[in-house]
Amino acid sequence: MNSDPKLEAAALTPGDIARRIAREIPPGAAVNLGIGVPTRVANHVEPGRGVMFMAENGILGAGPRPAPGEEDWDLINASREPVTAVPGASLFGHADSFAMIRGGHVDIAVLGALQVSARGDLANWTVPGAGKGGIGGAMDLATGARQVFATMTHLMKDGGLKLLEECSYPLTASGVVGKLFTDIAFIEFTEEGPLLREVAAGLTAEDIQRVSEPRLLVAGTIGTLTREPEAAEPGA
Amino acid sequence: MNSDPKLEAAALTPGDIARRIAREIPPGAAVNLGIGVPTRVANHVEPGRGVMFMAENGILGAGPRPAPGEEDWDLINASREPVTAVPGASLFGHADSFAMIRGGHVDIAVLGALQVSARGDLANWTVPGAGKGGIGGAMDLATGARQVFATMTHLMKDGGLKLLEECSYPLTASGVVGKLFTDIAFIEFTEEGPLLREVAAGLTAEDIQRVSEPRLLVAGTIGTLTREPEAAEPGA
Amino acid sequence: MPEELPPLGDKVYLDSAAAVADIPDGAVILLGGFGGVGVPENLLAAMADHPARELTIVTNHAGFGERGLAVLFRQGKVRKLICTYAFHKSAFVFREIYMAGKIELEQIPQGTMAERIRAAGAGIPAFYTPTGVGTQAAEGKESRGFGGREALLEHALPGDIAIIKAHKADRLGNLVYRGTAANFNPVMAAAAPLTIAEVEAVVEPGEIAPEAVHTPSIYVNRVVLGENLELRSEA
């Protein structure tokens, strides 16, 4: 994930990150999951917790992918994957769906990030220069959800920073990220600035600060992000 | 209806007015009927014409009042009368209902009037001074329907005029009335002004002009509004 | 005022009194119903036995007769009424209180009220509508032309609490309406942080097909089975 062997050895897998994010989701929350690692968060939320997954293309109560051959191709999530509907699910069109999102009824949006700034700006829809990506529902979700969780690798493949003073890529929304989950750190955005809550096992706060442009705050004990064997992720 | 014996003798009954209005409704139209005489218009539209009656409280395809004892008290029109749902009816809430009205999807609103002005202003929700009437859906219907048909007695009980240069009562909407049906005349509002189309049998254009403040236009032959025995109105 | 997240699992409350118990003084209440249909009669009755005062009520009309909303007027619990139709002859209790100068009134067009409430639930702070241009409804409002047609700027109208009525609910709070009893209930459900729904039947999750849900569970915090379904105050 980057050119620093120490960080590379400590880095969480996507499954580990998804599992950590899942622990931050309170019982009964309505949650929208973006494409990629966010989608995998659903694998780590126990059904008994009453969490309802909503997809912006019109479902509240999206359940696991059906078994091969049992897909209903009229029932997909926003990542174009077939899903099921849990008991108590509801279906609706785009206007109603984004009324729900923009109206602040979705508790948490978990979104992939390209860059995050010191004050929680999110850039996740395109890189400068034409011909890459699209806006989709990202701006509405980032603006409308009560809490935005962002996730990304902490560094670019070439070692470049992604947690920056100011995003250099076009913004998705300003000051919206509440919690950031990277492969080496869990950072919470507070009034005072980004607060380092947890670091990957084997790393120190200094290791994370070294690859983060903004000054990271520390309060009390820093927790540890642990790795688990991939087999621990059900359905992955 | 007024203190002029000649006009009084010629005046149409509410059933006559409703019957005349019904003839102006084209096949397949979606029509909203206000309280009073407008409600009775439905009695004169043959079912085979494909006209759909909508009520702003959330039904498209309202049918006749059910037989006594067979009312469904969850199914009413905006006049609080029990209705039926015709085959092909649909039900919806207020936001969707007024989206339909304001969005110009209702072809004709037939509304009772207190006053109408030379340029088709409608006053129908209150008289000056507190404590009478209410806005309800009138402003939305008058503004949103593609065509507004207004109906009223031509004169006040004391003989005062109701078809005026300018309304003296608070307006419901400006310049919206397309056709006006009174107990003695049918007047169409054109770019040039109010055009007298038909007069009650036994009256002349001069009779109508005498009780109308704006100058009435005449083009070609003036038709005759006829009375029928009340028994001719089914279901009244 | 309500919890940050809905309680885990079952949203069904024991009775109407329990469902409205924590409504505070000064609350802005969105009250469903039109013409006596889709009115949460039992929740209204519970409000009559409730100490909350200085309420603002947002509802279609100023009550009917001596029951339901009229009781709250008589009790002097309502500081302000926001409605579309104030002076129907059957709203004589409201008229009496209003003429005595004991209640504030804001009367707005029905479609504008529905859309302002929808806007509150949909995260739209304000919108333009052609309804009311050139009328008393335009007084004090900004106006602007779009494509040669004037329109008024109208603001979202949120509540603190929505008190609504549905035909059926599941334990998660999904709602289904009957006939013309939806009226203001679906938009009100979304426009308050605490929504309390009186229903005629409670079923298990999954018994309402996902395509048949009219109000998704996300908008409903509490469900109560109406104690007396014959109540008909026509509030």
Next chain:
Amino acid sequence: MPEELPPLGDKVYLDSAAAVADIPDGAVILLGGFGGVGVPENLLAAMADHPARELTIVTNHAGFGERGLAVLFRQGKVRKLICTYAFHKSAFVFREIYMAGKIELEQIPQGTMAERIRAAGAGIPAFYTPTGVGTQAAEGKESRGFGGREALLEHALPGDIAIIKAHKADRLGNLVYRGTAANFNPVMAAAAPLTIAEVEAVVEPGEIAPEAVHTPSIYVNRVVLGENLELRSEA
């Protein structure tokens, strides 16, 4: 461009070609569908055999693969695309045409697009939304604060023609959707004076219960039974 009133009675057209036959050059077309679900595949196929050019297409994304909407791009019939997501890797046909400078693009947030289309159908000329503040989506747009929060002024986005897909229709044009196949279809149905719906089944009026109707008949002018329901271009 369409008739003033819908034709009396039966709105069912014989085939897709007949249903789209009178679409003129330069039409603004609202095209339903999301992620390959709820896409009017047969109507799109009929458009490929249709002479209309200089079209503006409003739809969620820039097509997938070589079929459906991509055919119209290749044929050079589309002057402008208004969408929420332009450069998915599977939208390679659009990318090619766009890079060659042969098509205009306007990319807008998905919720803003849905709400702009709803506004067009609902008689709302413009509204404010917080989505896009401080981003490229705000460029050239008015902004204003409400309660301390900035919002952008967005205008209604109507079409000349809506081409949509539903699961089932009755002969009057009432529509029912399945699963997540509603997506943009219901708002688009209301936002154009001529709405053409491809469906998988046509039933008699009354066979769809009034409470189960998702799109009322008033919004639908033409209904056509899709010739090949296995078509799946994922446009």
